[in-house]
Amino acid sequence: MKGSFGALVARGLWRALSDRTAIIGGLLAVTVLAVAGPAASFNVFASGADTATRAAKLRLYGWNYTSSFDFLMVALGFALGANQIAGDIKAGTLFGILARPVSRGKVFLAGWSVSALLLVGLEIPRSAFLIGTVSWLEGRLDPLHLLGALAVVSGAWLALASLGTVLTPTYAILAGLLGVIAGNLAFHQEIRIGAWMLDTVGVLLPLPWGQERIVGDALTGASSHAGPIVEVIAYRLAWTALLLFLGSLAFSRRDIAPRV
Amino acid sequence: MSATAPVIADQLGKDFREGFLMRKKSALESVSFTIQEGEIFGFLGPNGAGKSTTLHVLVGFLRPSRGRALVAGRSPQEPEARRFLGFLPEVFAFDRFATGRGLLRRFDALSDRPVEGRDERVRDALEAVGMEEAASRRIGTYSKGMMQRIGLAQALLGDPDLLILDEPMSGMDPATRHSTRKVLCARRERGKTTLLSSHILADVEEVADRVLILDRGRKVAEGPIAELGEARAGAVVFRDHDPARFDPDLAPLGLSREAVPGEPDLGILRTADASAKNAALALLAAGGADIVSVTPQRAGLEEIFLELTATKVTKGTDLGARSEGEGEAS
Numbered sequence: 001m002k003g004s005f006g007a008l009v010a011r012g013l014w015r016a017l018s019d020r021t022a023i024i025g026g027l028l029a030v031t032v033l034a035v036a037g038p039a040a041s042f043n044v045f046a047s048g049a050d051t052a053t054r055a056a057k058l059r060l061y062g063w064n065y066t067s068s069f070d071f072l073m074v075a076l077g078f079a080l081g082a083n084q085i086a087g088d089i090k091a092g093t094l095f096g097i098l099a100r101p102v103s104r105g106k107v108f109l110a111g112w113s114v115s116a117l118l119l120v121g122l123e124i125p126r127s128a129f130l131i132g133t134v135s136w137l138e139g140r141l142d143p144l145h146l147l148g149a150l151a152v153v154s155g156a157w158l159a160l161a162s163l164g165t166v167l168t169p170t171y172a173i174l175a176g177l178l179g180v181i182a183g184n185l186a187f188h189q190e191i192r193i194g195a196w197m198l199d200t201v202g203v204l205l206p207l208p209w210g211q212e213r214i215v216g217d218a219l220t221g222a223s224s225h226a227g228p229i230v231e232v233i234a235y236r237l238a239w240t241a242l243l244l245f246l247g248s249l250a251f252s253r254r255d256i257a258p259r260v
Numbered sequence: 261m262s263a264t265a266p267v268i269a270d271q272l273g274k275d276f277r278e279g280f281l282m283r284k285k286s287a288l289e290s291v292s293f294t295i296q297e298g299e300i301f302g303f304l305g306p307n308g309a310g311k312s313t314t315l316h317v318l319v320g321f322l323r324p325s326r327g328r329a330l331v332a333g334r335s336p337q338e339p340e341a342r343r344f345l346g347f348l349p350e351v352f353a354f355d356r357f358a359t360g361r362g363l364l365r366r367f368d369a370l371s372d373r374p375v376e377g378r379d380e381r382v383r384d385a386l387e388a389v390g391m392e393e394a395a396s397r398r399i400g401t402y403s404k405g406m407m408q409r410i411g412l413a414q415a416l417l418g419d420p421d422l423l424i425l426d427e428p429m430s431g432m433d434p435a436t437r438h439s440t441r442k443v444l445c446a447r448r449e450r451g452k453t454t455l456l457s458s459h460i461l462a463d464v465e466e467v468a469d470r471v472l473i474l475d476r477g478r479k480v481a482e483g484p485i486a487e488l489g490e491a492r493a494g495a496v497v498f499r500d501h502d503p504a505r506f507d508p509d510l511a512p513l514g515l516s517r518e519a520v521p522g523e524p525d526l527g528i529l530r531t532a533d534a535s536a537k538n539a540a541l542a543l544l545a546a547g548g549a550d551i552v553s554v555t556p557q558r559a560g561l562e563e564i565f566l567e568l569t570a571t572k573v574t575k576g577t578d579l580g581a582r583s584e585g586e587g588e589a590s
Binding site: 003092098 | 319
């Protein structure tokens with residue numbers, strides 16, 4: 001990343017990682033995962049099953065045992081990154097930045113990007129351990145396994161974008177209404193795209209059950225078709241982009257000035 | 261910077277919503293002014309007058325409710341308008357864990373300036389405020405005066421064409437204030453523009469080419485300090501064996517004679533009205549009085565300021581109490 005956006009993201013990362021609470025929270029989360037993964041694999045390896053069964057069980061247990069981390073990950077990402085804009089306004093540190101030739105949209109997107117990068121950082125230990133171990137056992141890398149992990153991350157990104165846009169209520173309401181309208185249209189017309197559209201009502205609850213099943217199947221190896229998981233990833237990324245656009249638009253139009 | 265004036269405010273107005281019922285409160289009412297290139301423009305007013313609101317509109321923090329503002333010929337909301345602008349807010353904070361030098365380097369990067377020359381730009385800004393020695397220290401360890409200086413340094417970074425300063429001298433010791441005034445004057449010599457809002461009238465009086473005085477969101481005066489002062493007072497000193505004999509003739513002119521303690525032969529007439537002054541001079545000459553001096557007495561900035569804004573004080577309204585209630589809008 002170059003220029004002012006790169007400088008904003010670098011500053012945001014540096015600021016988030018300078019926070020003692022953030023460091024402790026992040027370390028705790030990574031530690032939990034570091035323990036949970038081997039704990040899940042210990043049972044599998046102790047079961048005496050053959051290699052193929054071990055790999056299948058590890059995928060199943062590994063992801064299921066650590067699924068509660070998905071929510072923790074979003075909360076941590078938001079606390080460490082997205083919330084930094086509000087923190088910057090409260091502390092007064094944002095105004096030196098806003099007085100520079102930087103668009104508000106860039107500032108908003110940089111705040112989200114910091115959270116998104118931190119989320120990826122938090123997710124890497126779990127995904128690397130599970131995907132790496134299963135691939136080693138199976139002797140091959142299953143692309144669906146990778147796509148499943150990407151779907152988890154994109155779900156967390158969507159959650160972050162939703163939280164960021166909720167901070168700008170008008171646009172959150174607009175996004176919610178759009179989601180409801182699109183969902184209803186899709187439900188009554190029963191079109192192919194309906195499966196995605198129906199889930200749009202859950203845009204403010206960004207891990208709707210319909211998608212979670214598809215993601216779960218990809219992660220645990222219950223599905224061998226790439227189509228549904230690719231659709232889920234595309235849906236999540238598209239809604240993330242829309243919410244970020246609405247959020248940055250709202251942030252750009254807000255009156256933000258130091259309290260004197 | 262473009263050929264247009266660095267700052268144009270045209271009928272600028274700003275409303276805020278307050279309280280549970282979101283009642284509208286006007287902080288600025290139809291304020292117009294133009295700042296020319298290369299001038300130091302003083303921005304004055306009591307607390308709650310709308311000074312900071314105006315500055316925040318000019319920097320793009322706030323959107324005007326009415327009228328328009330142009331900075332370098334552009335809307336302040338456009339990032340490009342801030343490319344040649346340096347701003348020091350009245351209330352600010354910087355990342356406590358950053359060093360002074362690190363902060364300036366980061367702000368330089370945020371301004372999309374090339375990496376080449378960054379060290380020189382940072383060094384120049386630090387030198388301008390005398391912060392070279394403390395540049396490697398963390399900002400969290402700075403005193404209030406040092407914070408103010410590093411704040412000024414970030415505003416001066418890259419030698420911007422337009423500098424907007426909101427209470428820059430607050431918390432500075434006399435020597436730093438002096439050197440800051442020198443920095444501003446040196447910028448003027450290079451054709452750079454400064455908008456200086458300050459409560460320290462002596463500083464503004466010393467450096468400003470023109471001032472604008474705001475009160476309760478409205479412009480009450482604008483112009484060079486000398487002109488504002490000249491319009492306010494002039495004195496005629498005369499000598500006569502009985503100065504009081506002119507009193508009945510002076511009264512219709514709206515003039516009243518002041519006595520000089522210990523000098524019963526002297527009388528002083530003060531007026532800002534040129535025709536009244538000339539009529540009085542003719543009257544005194546015709547009556548055989550000796551005109552000792554005719555002095556254009558220029559009022560100082562403080563006198564002008566108090567005269568234009570202090571009616572509230574004389575009527576018993578406490579400006580301090582008013583500022584607390586209206587602080588957010590100022």
